[in-house]
Amino acid sequence: MTQTGINGAPTKSPPKLPTWLGLLLADKFATAAVIFLSLVVVAALIGPALLDGVASKVAFRGRNLAPFQLDHGWLMILGSDSLGRPIFARIIVAAQNTMMIAAFTVVAASCIGAALGLVAGYSRKFLSDAILRLADVIMSFPSLLLAVIVLYMLEPAVTNLVIVLAITRIPVYLRTTRAEVLEIRERMFVQAAKVMGASSWRIAFVHILPMVLPTLLTIATLDFAFVMLAESSLSFLGIGIQPPEVTWGLMVAQGRPYMNQAWWLSFWPGLFIVLTAMSLNLVSNWLRIVLDPTQRWRLEKRRETNHG
Amino acid sequence: MAEHILEVRDLSVEFHTAGKVVEAVRNVSFHLDRGETLAILGESGSGKSVSASAVMDLIDCPPGRITSGAITYRGEDLLHMPAGKRREVNGRKIAMIFQDPLAHLNPVYPVGWQIAEAMRVHGMPAGDAHRRTIELMGRVGIRDPEQRARAYPHQFSGGQRQRLMIAMALGYDPDVLIADEPTTALDVTVQLQILRLLQELRDETGMGLLLITHDLGVVAEMADRAIVMNAGEVVETGAVRDVLKHPNHPYTQKLIAAVPGQGSIRHSAVGVAEPILSVRNLNKHFGTYHALRDVSFDLRAGETVAIVGESGSGKSTTARAIVRLDDADSGSVQYGGRDLCALSDKEMFRLRRDIQMVFQDPTQSLNPRMSVFQIISEAWRIHADILPRNQWRARVLELLDLVGLAAEHADRYPHQFSGGQRQRIAIARALAMQPRIIICDEAVSALDVSVQSQVIRLLDNLRDQLGVAFIFIAHDLPVVRDFADRVVVMKEGAIVEEGDVVQIFEAPAHAYTQALLAASLEPDPDQRGKHQRESA
Numbered sequence A: 001m002t003q004t005g006i007n008g009a010p011t012k013s014p015p016k017l018p019t020w021l022g023l024l025l026a027d028k029f030a031t032a033a034v035i036f037l038s039l040v041v042v043a044a045l046i047g048p049a050l051l052d053g054v055a056s057k058v059a060f061r062g063r064n065l066a067p068f069q070l071d072h073g074w075l076m077i078l079g080s081d082s083l084g085r086p087i088f089a090r091i092i093v094a095a096q097n098t099m100m101i102a103a104f105t106v107v108a109a110s111c112i113g114a115a116l117g118l119v120a121g122y123s124r125k126f127l128s129d130a131i132l133r134l135a136d137v138i139m140s141f142p143s144l145l146l147a148v149i150v151l152y153m154l155e156p157a158v159t160n161l162v163i164v165l166a167i168t169r170i171p172v173y174l175r176t177t178r179a180e181v182l183e184i185r186e187r188m189f190v191q192a193a194k195v196m197g198a199s200s201w202r203i204a205f206v207h208i209l210p211m212v213l214p215t216l217l218t219i220a221t222l223d224f225a226f227v228m229l230a231e232s233s234l235s236f237l238g239i240g241i242q243p244p245e246v247t248w249g250l251m252v253a254q255g256r257p258y259m260n261q262a263w264w265l266s267f268w269p270g271l272f273i274v275l276t277a278m279s280l281n282l283v284s285n286w287l288r289i290v291l292d293p294t295q296r297w298r299l300e301k302r303r304e305t306n307h308g
Numbered sequence B: 001m002a003e004h005i006l007e008v009r010d011l012s013v014e015f016h017t018a019g020k021v022v023e024a025v026r027n028v029s030f031h032l033d034r035g036e037t038l039a040i041l042g043e044s045g046s047g048k049s050v051s052a053s054a055v056m057d058l059i060d061c062p063p064g065r066i067t068s069g070a071i072t073y074r075g076e077d078l079l080h081m082p083a084g085k086r087r088e089v090n091g092r093k094i095a096m097i098f099q100d101p102l103a104h105l106n107p108v109y110p111v112g113w114q115i116a117e118a119m120r121v122h123g124m125p126a127g128d129a130h131r132r133t134i135e136l137m138g139r140v141g142i143r144d145p146e147q148r149a150r151a152y153p154h155q156f157s158g159g160q161r162q163r164l165m166i167a168m169a170l171g172y173d174p175d176v177l178i179a180d181e182p183t184t185a186l187d188v189t190v191q192l193q194i195l196r197l198l199q200e201l202r203d204e205t206g207m208g209l210l211l212i213t214h215d216l217g218v219v220a221e222m223a224d225r226a227i228v229m230n231a232g233e234v235v236e237t238g239a240v241r242d243v244l245k246h247p248n249h250p251y252t253q254k255l256i257a258a259v260p261g262q263g264s265i266r267h268s269a270v271g272v273a274e275p276i277l278s279v280r281n282l283n284k285h286f287g288t289y290h291a292l293r294d295v296s297f298d299l300r301a302g303e304t305v306a307i308v309g310e311s312g313s314g315k316s317t318t319a320r321a322i323v324r325l326d327d328a329d330s331g332s333v334q335y336g337g338r339d340l341c342a343l344s345d346k347e348m349f350r351l352r353r354d355i356q357m358v359f360q361d362p363t364q365s366l367n368p369r370m371s372v373f374q375i376i377s378e379a380w381r382i383h384a385d386i387l388p389r390n391q392w393r394a395r396v397l398e399l400l401d402l403v404g405l406a407a408e409h410a411d412r413y414p415h416q417f418s419g420g421q422r423q424r425i426a427i428a429r430a431l432a433m434q435p436r437i438i439i440c441d442e443a444v445s446a447l448d449v450s451v452q453s454q455v456i457r458l459l460d461n462l463r464d465q466l467g468v469a470f471i472f473i474a475h476d477l478p479v480v481r482d483f484a485d486r487v488v489v490m491k492e493g494a495i496v497e498e499g500d501v502v503q504i505f506e507a508p509a510h511a512y513t514q515a516l517l518a519a520s521l522e523p524d525p526d527q528r529g530k531h532q533r534e535s536a
Helices: A016-026 A028-055 A088-123 A125-140 A143-153 A156-183 A190-194 A199-237 A248-258 A264-291 A299-306 B047-054 B084-088 B111-121 B125-137 B158-170 B188-205 B218-224 B240-245 B248-260 B315-322 B345-352 B373-383 B389-402 B407-411 B419-430 B449-467 B477-481 B501-506 B509-519 B527-536
Strands: B005-015 B020-032 B037-041 B065-075 B094-097 B176-180 B209-211 B227-229 B234-238 B275-286 B289-300 B304-308 B330-334 B355-358 B437-441 B468-472 B486-491 B494-500
Touching: A016 A028, A016 A264, A016 A299, A028 A088, A028 A264, A028 B209, A088 A125, A088 A156, A088 A199, A088 A248, A088 A264, A125 A156, A143 A156, A143 A199, A156 A199, A190 A199, A190 B355, A190 B373, A190 B419, A199 A248, A199 A264, A248 A264, A264 A299, B005 B047, B005 B240, B020 B037, B020 B047, B020 B065, B020 B234, B037 B047, B037 B218, B047 B176, B047 B209, B094 B158, B111 B125, B111 B158, B125 B158, B158 B188, B158 B468, B176 B188, B188 B218, B188 B509, B209 B218, B218 B501, B227 B248, B234 B240, B234 B248, B275 B315, B275 B449, B289 B304, B289 B315, B289 B330, B289 B468, B289 B494, B304 B315, B304 B449, B315 B437, B315 B468, B355 B419, B373 B389, B373 B407, B373 B419, B389 B407, B389 B419, B419 B437, B419 B449, B449 B468, B468 B477, B477 B501, B486 B501, B486 B509, B494 B501, B494 B509
Parallel strands: B037 B209, B037 B227, B094 B176, B176 B209, B304 B468, B304 B486, B355 B437, B437 B468
Antiparallel strands: B005 B020, B005 B065, B227 B234, B275 B289, B275 B330, B486 B494
């Protein structure tokens, strides 16, 4: 055991990078989640280059092959789809589009939403009202209908898909951020900063945003799964990703007619969506603890006992 | 002597928190007889509330665990009683009232319904419960109980809400009433009324009153016997007079010595220097509510002006108007030849360094995600011309030393400090600006008595060393007695009296000042008698 100061905080702070790694290793679930997410990212980066040919090769003789059979090569380990394409390869190739759409959408929606929420929560009445009414308009308009109209008029491309999905998700971040800002701006330490002469910019970004961040991170990770599925329904309607391009959501949608005969068509991509969303959630949970000085001891303590 | 109605023997309670075991209460024993008042006196963290919670079965297990001891009510062992039977005792035979009545009343039900419910859950028919409710509300001094029973908690004042809680506790004529800091959240004048009410009810019904408090004045006023707790242990026990007049244990002696307002009155050394801050005719409305009415006073260099008043008197609003946290509707604040109220944000920014503020609750006034170094150095981040960056570290350590903290504290976070230490950090933050005026808004009200006196001594030293002028806002007169040069008494947004400390304490002119003085409780049993005769 290392020497501990008051409330179990280490008296000497060890060098920065190993601390983060150590704190990660202290949480086994978060470690597993990070490993899984790294694999998905690697697949998204190099998958299409390696397996694009295999993944789109149609083989009618091998349609709907059951999983866990190695007769047709290891790529068929998870079975094949209705056109005889190996599902495993397709999942790896699809990782790129899926992650790109989901990540860009969530990042864009949360950044814009949080920024507008900060402004709405912290600024004068008129601006705040204007932003809120805008959010109301977006929220009251069915998001899928909006997407259908926009994508019908524009051409269905990845960028357009991201823009449409991001717009429909902005109000969630905006409203959450604003609600938290309204509460936090009344707290004493914000008042204390004002008395010191801190600018609005400083109060918003140094004092308020770090308090809102954990909530935003949690919503963002939950949103990740939502966006993947929303994208699949758009693709299902034919206005999202266009075959032969593929995403996990589209794979789920395409497998649906075969649910009776070949469950694995939808199951495997569905499983990857779930695992990705869950991993992100675990990581965000871990991050929330690490970023909070009053909670960090939980991980530090676990780490000490592990090394004990 | 007959059997005690409530007896606690060798009670030990531990809590499993933050990865370690904390012994909140160790081997505590006390007993309570009918018709008497026992006070448990202690500072925060002394285990006084935990002891009472154990009696009411309010300790969450886990994390809490009663490791040893027995609690008997009329000879029956409460700790090994079946849950159903225990519930029959709780509320019917042993009742409890809490510090913050607003938190214990449900905002969506009328108060009459809630008081009646406390009786209905024990099987009283609704009609009887209602009749008893009206009767009780009348008894605890709520005027027009039939009408008021239909009102909601937010429609009552703090003192009235505590009366309602007492009514709720009295439903079944309990044998024991546990009052956990019943008047801590109340104004002094209201506090006295509530204490009187409790005393009357005790004499009327012959119940035993277990009073948990941190306030020596309350103990002297109310209790027959007292036990003093420190760090989970009983350090002293005996009749109130003995405990307060001839304390044996060093801790009790320290506690009694720390009570504010017993030193000699400060004789102002400031004289007739020119005022550095002049508040003139400040007015402020919140909607139709007139929060400030023509507030005017001066502050001279190096002087301390105390603003005293009860909640809603406008003392904090005055402070907030001076530092422009809220803008006043009319009036002016002259500082350095300029009117602070008329300055643009940019001009105000330059003057902000001169006027700093220390807030009531240091737990809330320090950003929990910033280290002490970041908190203190933020001043120089905002006002870049005060100090070059390479001297920040050295200056932070210097300031920590000045307020009585150690150098290694710089890299810790606020939650790792006690309340008193946090307030020292807040003071260091204010000093980082090198201000000429520091406004303390109830800066010591949230602190324990012994810590309170330390912080006041610190402020006193700073005043002498640095020549800072203070505006010291408090709801309590004794606190300002040995610290302030002049006192401003406020009521309902207006200043009712202003004068030197000596004059205010020895010859108060206004009736309200006299009432405030009479209502503040004396920890000395002999003094207490004198006060009551005077006020009667």
